[in-house]
Amino acid sequence: MTGVSGAMTDAGGMGITVPAVILVKPQLAENIGMAARAMKNCGLKEMRLVAPEQSPVSETALRASSNSEDILLNARVYATTREALADLDTVYAATARPRHQVKEVFTAEYAATHLPARRRTGFMFGCERTGLENEDISLADAIIEVPLNPEHCSLNLAQAVLIIGYEYYKTTIAPEGRRFITNGGEVASKEKLFKFLDALTGRIRQSPRLKDEEHTRSLLINVSNIFTRANITEQELNSLYGIVNILSDGKKDGK
Amino acid sequence: MTGVSGAMTDAGGMGITVPAVILVKPQLAENIGMAARAMKNCGLKEMRLVAPEQSPVSETALRASSNSEDILLNARVYATTREALADLDTVYAATARPRHQVKEVFTAEYAATHLPARRRTGFMFGCERTGLENEDISLADAIIEVPLNPEHCSLNLAQAVLIIGYEYYKTTIAPEGRRFITNGGEVASKEKLFKFLDALTGRIRQSPRLKDEEHTRSLLINVSNIFTRANITEQELNSLYGIVNILSDGKKDGK
Structure with missing residues (x-):
């Protein structure tokens, strides 16, 4: 050349x-x-x-x-x-x-x-x-x-x-200055993420600790922002479902 | 701050x-x-x-x-x-x-x-x-x-x-990508450089080896380009005067 x-x-x-x-x-x-x-x-x-x-x-x-x-x-x-x-x-x-x-x-x-x-x-x-x-x-x-x-x-x-x-x-070389690695997994689609958020929202809404609709809405927007921002993979989403179940089980038993 | x-x-x-x-x-x-x-x-x-x-x-x-x-x-x-x-x-x-x-x-x-x-x-x-x-x-x-x-x-x-x-x-820091160092000296002014080129030209023109005016002109343009391009310092200019004198002395003696 x-x-x-x-x-x-x-x-x-x-x-x-x-x-x-x-x-x-x-x-x-x-x-x-x-x-x-x-x-x-x-x-x-x-x-x-x-x-x-x-x-x-x-x-x-x-x-x-x-x-x-x-x-x-x-x-x-x-x-x-x-x-x-x-x-x-x-x-x-x-x-x-x-x-x-x-x-x-x-x-x-x-x-x-x-x-x-x-x-x-x-x-x-x-x-x-x-x-x-x-x-x-x-x-x-x-x-x-x-x-x-x-x-x-x-x-x-x-x-x-x-x-x-x-x-x-x-x-x-022309390395990408930043890239996102996912441990071989895929970042969950919005559909899968929303499904998790819906499940989480359902559990949250069962709590007697929620003050009012305004408070609840603000809480859910924060939750939505956190998990949307985090580029969650499908594997991590499974971990999150697991954690929600663990916490919810505790609630059932304890209070 | x-x-x-x-x-x-x-x-x-x-x-x-x-x-x-x-x-x-x-x-x-x-x-x-x-x-x-x-x-x-x-x-x-x-x-x-x-x-x-x-x-x-x-x-x-x-x-x-x-x-x-x-x-x-x-x-x-x-x-x-x-x-x-x-x-x-x-x-x-x-x-x-x-x-x-x-x-x-x-x-x-x-x-x-x-x-x-x-x-x-x-x-x-x-x-x-x-x-x-x-x-x-x-x-x-x-x-x-x-x-x-x-x-x-x-x-x-x-x-x-x-x-x-x-x-x-x-x-x-914001280092200059390139800079020119001069061993403490100053790059010679154009006036000083031209004076040296004139002196050199004078010596060159005395040579019986020059073929014709076209050849001479081309030679002198090359010389001018080389020395102008080289960002010559005043100290280096003195070295060049010395070298021209040494070479010219040889000519006087030899041929």
Whole structure:
């Protein structure tokens, strides 16, 4: 669909290629593994490592990846940042403190929602101790900053991959902001709900506690509103019938 | 501003109170600490723990919190979920697999951008091993799902807190999607840029390599476009003058 060759596939049919993740000089195998896990969470597939201090397929990395071994097994290792970026078209550098740079800075959301179509892109992350060096950042098209509490904005490596990956993943899907789940059941039809309300009303009207018709009407309107608002399923309606019967039985016995 | 009493403060002046974070039966002190760190990243302040297996102020938790000890020191411990939620008005339950529930499900983004004003809200998270139990979920107003790769959507506790907190934090600020940083310098005025272009043009025109006026004009338009597009700062302009001089010196000497 996109005409882009190579391992990267099309995401969301918009001509956006799946970005590569480049970790520059990562220090800890556990973080490499957790970064792979975060990538898997977010539909990212291609990991590139520049001069890692630990192997991506060490036991520690594989264990930390939590079933994302495929990403680690396919990870490519490069000697220099330039080599790792050479076949990409657009690279964004993730850094919380872009010092001494003249460059555009994107929020994670802006970067993810403005990935250029039909270009091979990458998100680049620095090492745990110091982040990306200025020389690495100077090779990137723009900087990504994750907007966080400025007094406490440090993320570990895998968390940074996760948030930027999460913003990318959101662009590949269109989740409904809200939906209603029903435990496999169906929301009861109005007819069934009204039948229950009628039954309930019948029981209520038998009560000696009702003051007058005005009071009764107000009570029944409240009851109608509560149960109509609640999107009751057929299964729940059965529970409600059961409860009304239980309460009514008590009344029969007690008063 | 909001008339809400208690410890929670107003966020972003919209009458939205800062949500509490409720961790139900967390198992590992390290995760309690990392959740506190994620909360601090995202401007969340109030941690509530339901029957935690480890103390929030254990050495492990404090170390994992990475300078978020204040959140752990102020964390309140409750025996039951009901007690932990009792003084809240609206509670969202974070769970990846909302089984056997009849309830609304919000994406993290929807939940964060639709927090009710002037109500005390909370985000509730389950334990590492099993997540929230159905009884806990039934106490929540709605469910929050983080949209992630459905084949690999498991997040650890602190990561779930981080992503939902991140979506909350974004609603409290209005970051510019893109901005241009200049290493403290100023982007050169057009006058200064044109002066440099004139100087460069003068040097270029001395070259015996120029073919004809059409070729020269095209070359100079390209040069003008490149340098105008690049938002060059005054400091960078000095670097460019230096480079032109270096190259021109070479020409003088060599050819």
